[in-house]
Amino acid sequence: MKAVVLNGYGEFDVLQLIDVVDPVPGPEEVLLDIVATALNRADLLQRRGLYPSPPLAGFTPPAPEIPGMEFSGRVAALGERVSSWSVGDEVMGIVSGGSYAEQLVIHEHQLMQIPTTVSVEDAAAIPEVWITAFDALVVQGGLTAGRTALVHAGASGVGTAAIQICKAIGARVIITASAGKLAACRELGADLAVDYATQDFVAECASFTNGAGVDVVLDVIGGDYVNKNIAAVRVGGRIVQVGTMGAGRTEVNIGMMLPKRASLIGTVLRARPLAEKIAITQRFAAEILPLFDAGVAKPVIDSRYSMSAIADAHAYMETNANVGKILIDV
Numbered sequence: 084m085k086a087v088v089l090n091g092y093g094e095f096d097v098l099q100l101i102d103v104v105d106p107v108p109g110p111e112e113v114l115l116d117i118v119a120t121a122l123n124r125a126d127l128l129q130r131r132g133l134y135p136s137p138p139l140a141g142f143t144p145p146a147p148e149i150p151g152m153e154f155s156g157r158v159a160a161l162g163e164r165v166s167s168w169s170v171g172d173e174v175m176g177i178v179s180g181g182s183y184a185e186q187l188v189i190h191e192h193q194l195m196q197i198p199t200t201v202s203v204e205d206a207a208a209i210p211e212v213w214i215t216a217f218d219a220l221v222v223q224g225g226l227t228a229g230r231t232a233l234v235h236a237g238a239s240g241v242g243t244a245a246i247q248i249c250k251a252i253g254a255r256v257i258i259t260a261s262a263g264k265l266a267a268c269r270e271l272g273a274d275l276a277v278d279y280a281t282q283d284f285v286a287e288c289a290s291f292t293n294g295a296g297v298d299v300v301l302d303v304i305g306g307d308y309v310n311k312n313i314a315a316v317r318v319g320g321r322i323v324q325v326g327t328m329g330a331g332r333t334e335v336n337i338g339m340m341l342p343k344r345a346s347l348i349g350t351v352l353r354a355r356p357l358a359e360k361i362a363i364t365q366r367f368a369a370e371i372l373p374l375f376d377a378g379v380a381k382p383v384i385d386s387r388y389s390m391s392a393i394a395d396a397h398a399y400m401e402t403n404a405n406v407g408k409i410l411i412d413v
Contacts, residue, residue, distance in 0.1 A: 086184035087393050089148045092132030095394035103149070106141025106181075106188040113168055113191050114141070114160040119207035120151045120182040122400050122409040123240070124303075124326060125353065129180075130397065136180030137353070141188030151182030152353065155197060155206035156413075165191045173197045175206045176364065177214060179353050183393065185413055192361045195368045198375035201382060208382035208408035209375075212240035214367045215352060216248055216301065219323040221370075222363065223348050224299035228253030233288055233297040233315055235304050237273060238264035238406040241325065243383040245301055246271045251374050257291055259284050267406045271383070288315040296320060296343075304328050310336045313345060321346045383407030 090099045108114045128134035129150050139146045155175040158168050168174065174194045181187045197206040219241075220226045220234075226249065234245045237258025249256035250272035257275040258268045265276040275291050277284045288297050296317030302308055303326030312322045313336060322345065340347070352360065374380035385405035388396040390413055400409055 084185040085390065086147065086149045086181075087151075087390060089130060089150065092130065095130075095397055097130060098393050098397065100391055100393065103147045103184070104142070105186055106139070108141060108160060108162045108165075108188045110162045110164040111191055112140060112162045112188045113158055113165055113174075113194060115154065115156045115174065115187055115189065116159045117154050117156040117182060117185055117187060117413040118203050119156075119205075119413055120154045120411045121207045121211065121240075122396055122411065123152050123211050124328065124400075125152060126150045127397060127400060134353075139179070139181040139187075140190075141181075149181045149184050151178070151180060151184070151411075153177050153207055153209075153211035154182040154187065155203050155209075157203070159186065162191070167191045168194060173203045173206075175210050177210045177352060177360065183390065183411065190357060190361065193357075193364050195364060195372060198372055200375050200378060204412065205382050205384060205410070207410055208240070208384050209244075211352070212408065213244040213248075213371065214363060215325055216241050216245040217367050217371055218352070218363055219301045219325050219350060220245060220248055220254075220299055221252070222366070223350060224301065224321045224323050226252065226254050226299045230298040231255040231257065231292055232299045232301060233257045233259075233284070233312070234301045235259045235279075235308065236328070237268040237276065239303065240383070240408045241301070241303060242268070243271055243407045246273050247374075247380045248371065251371075251379050255291075257284070257288055257297065261403075264406055285311050285314045292317070299323065301325065306333050309333050309347070310339065313340050313343065313347075316343060316345050318343050319345070321348060323348045323350060325350055385409055387412055 237260040259279040300322040305327035
């Protein structure tokens with residue numbers, strides 16, 4: 084099969100489209116023909132050698148290093164104990180790596196059925212960012228109807244998913260983004276859109292909540308946003324850190340955090356054990372996927388690239404110009 088592999092670490096030239104051996108499913112695994120995959124910030128870090136992927140399923144070591152953390156496609160073959168799927172089913176899901184390829188192998192219970200309102204070509208825009216946003220806001224953040232969330236990078240893949248989840252469950256949502264992306268966030272349902280370059284999001288959150296502060300913060304920035312998030316959150320609130328686009332190190336004002344009895348939670352999906360990945364996938368499928376069929380939720384797609392133009396896709400993501408997902412047609 085064809086796959087994009089990392090020929091070393093560094094700039095875009097380490098991304099190589101080559102022929103590799105086909106993966107082979109185990110007894111409880113499914114072999115998939117990939118229709119599309121999507122870019123995530125973790126892919127850029129992995130390309131630079133800063134976020135290594137666990138061993139890929141279906142390969143005998145030494146396995147190629149194939150990036151890619153989400154996919155949509157069709158079931159091509161079944162392991163002998165697989166009972167949940169049939170050949171030809173259209174599915175999607177998250178993986179630790181390997182989706183920049185024509186085929187991959189995944190445990191049957193990590194798969195989700197594609198909503199009837201979404202094409203198989205577009206469904207790759209859903210799994211990673213929607214599960215991340217759901218897990219951060221609802222599962223770990225405890226967001227419920229009537230509460231307020233602050234979502235940074237509101238126009239990103241995670242951000243556009245987070246806005247829709249907030250509105251679907253009856254929560255209010257404040258986002259931060261650059262000036263040119265605020266309108267897109269408002270169209271998705273953001274109750275307040277803050278220009279991070281010209282406005283103080285701490286002051287804006289205080290004004291919006293009448294001084295109480297927000298209930299949950301979903302942050303992909305880190306750096307100096309950490310102390311600002313503490314200032315913006317209410318007493319007993321939760322800050323869920325899912326990325327560090329700004330910086331991974333900062334000084335935290337514990338003295339400000341203690342009287343608020345606030346929680347600062349760090350989380351990733353990739354490093355979780357298989358059982359935890361299956362659990363969050365199944366909960367997301369049960370609670371959020373029906374929103375797509377109901378017309379309440381939709382994938383937000385910025386642009387598409389071919390697999391042979393993967394370097395161009397990475398270069399585009401590094402400009403931070405996208406609103407929503409960057410898809411790769413396999």
